[in-house]
Amino acid sequence: MTTTFGDLGRGIRQKELADTVARLGRKYLIFSGKGGVGKTTLAVNLAWVLAKSGRRVGILDIDLHGPDLAAALYLDANLTADDKGRLIPVEVIPGLWAMTVQYLLSDANQAVMWRGPRKIRAIAQFLGDTAWPELDYFFIDSPPGTGDETLGVVNMIKDLTALVVVTGHRLAIVDAHKAIGCLRQSNSKVLGLVENQASLVCPACGQAIPLNDPTKVESLASQTNLKILARLPYDPLAVAQAERAQMPLAEASPESPLTALLKELAQSL
Ligand SMILES: Nc1ncnc2c1ncn2[C@@H]1O[C@H](COP(=O)(O)OP(=O)(O)O)[C@@H](O)[C@H]1O
Numbered sequence: 113m114t115t116t117f118g119d120l121g122r123g124i125r126q127k128e129l130a131d132t133v134a135r136l137g138r139k140y141l142i143f144s145g146k147g148g149v150g151k152t153t154l155a156v157n158l159a160w161v162l163a164k165s166g167r168r169v170g171i172l173d174i175d176l177h178g179p180d181l182a183a184a185l186y187l188d189a190n191l192t193a194d195d196k197g198r199l200i201p202v203e204v205i206p207g208l209w210a211m212t213v214q215y216l217l218s219d220a221n222q223a224v225m226w227r228g229p230r231k232i233r234a235i236a237q238f239l240g241d242t243a244w245p246e247l248d249y250f251f252i253d254s255p256p257g258t259g260d261e262t263l264g265v266v267n268m269i270k271d272l273t274a275l276v277v278v279t280g281h282r283l284a285i286v287d288a289h290k291a292i293g294c295l296r297q298s299n300s301k302v303l304g305l306v307e308n309q310a311s312l313v314c315p316a317c318g319q320a321i322p323l324n325d326p327t328k329v330e331s332l333a334s335q336t337n338l339k340i341l342a343r344l345p346y347d348p349l350a351v352a353q354a355e356r357a358q359m360p361l362a363e364a365s366p367e368s369p370l371t372a373l374l375k376e377l378a379q380s381l
């Protein structure tokens with residue numbers, strides 16, 4: 113049975129939601145104050161690496177107005193439903209299941225124009241009305257900041273742990289600081305910071321060239337009392353390899369220092 117965009121209108125069913133959430137294993141919210149800092153990239157690569165190491169992993173895109181999960185996975189698909197009418201997540205590779213609103217849109221360039229309650233219902237359906245298998249890890253790729261989608265999911269999943277992605281740019285740090293405060297007010301656990309694009313891997317010599325003053329993220333860490341879990345470089349060669357292979361960079365560029373750090377971070381979760 114093919115499910116379309118128009119079917120997503122039902123109310124939140126608390127029991128289905130609680131039953132599903134209990135099956136999702138360790139649940140991580142990939143979060144940031146600012147857009148474009150690397151949340152989707154991080155979510156996809158952590159999920160991919162863990163699935164390749166034999167774990168069962170789910171990834172849910174709640175960036176309803178900028179859903180990038182399908183593009184980041186280089187995978188187009190349409191969602192189908194099971195005989196109980198539950199959405200079936202798309203199995204990307206063995207052990208990795210993905211769900212994004214993109215898979216409900218008939219036109220890849222169509223935009224979602226939902227507001228508050230409609231968005232919350234859609235996310236509740238992506239959790240409770242979806243046939244997620246029993247998982248070890250569940251990653252939620254979020255839009256920047258603490259809007260309806262993110263606060264909605266924090267409310268629906270009480271044992272969610274946030275990883276805050278930040279770059280060393282001043283405005284990314286300012287926004288991260290505010291957003292961390294708001295997350296904490298919503299009682300979400302915050303595990304730590306991931307500094308992305310901390311340096312540039314030189315395509316010619318492989319040396320890491322610092323891109324920003326490292327003390328900026330260190331000072332954010334001390335002011336928010338959070339650990340820096342990883343400092344990831346920007347690797348243009350890995351991006352080019354990913355584009356060529358149409359695969360996430362951890363798969364396409366196994367030799368990259370970025371991949372090594374992503375693997376280390378994934379294993380620590
Ligand atoms: N460490 C990195 N090395 C190379 N490219 C990166 C890295 N992190 C992110 N990018 C690229 O930067 C762009 C923005 O990242 P994205 O994950 O979409 O950010 P967000 O989800 O926070 O908006 C993407 O095109 C992604 O491929």
Ligand SMILES: [Mg+2]
Binds near residue numbers: 152175
């Ligand atoms: Mg994103």
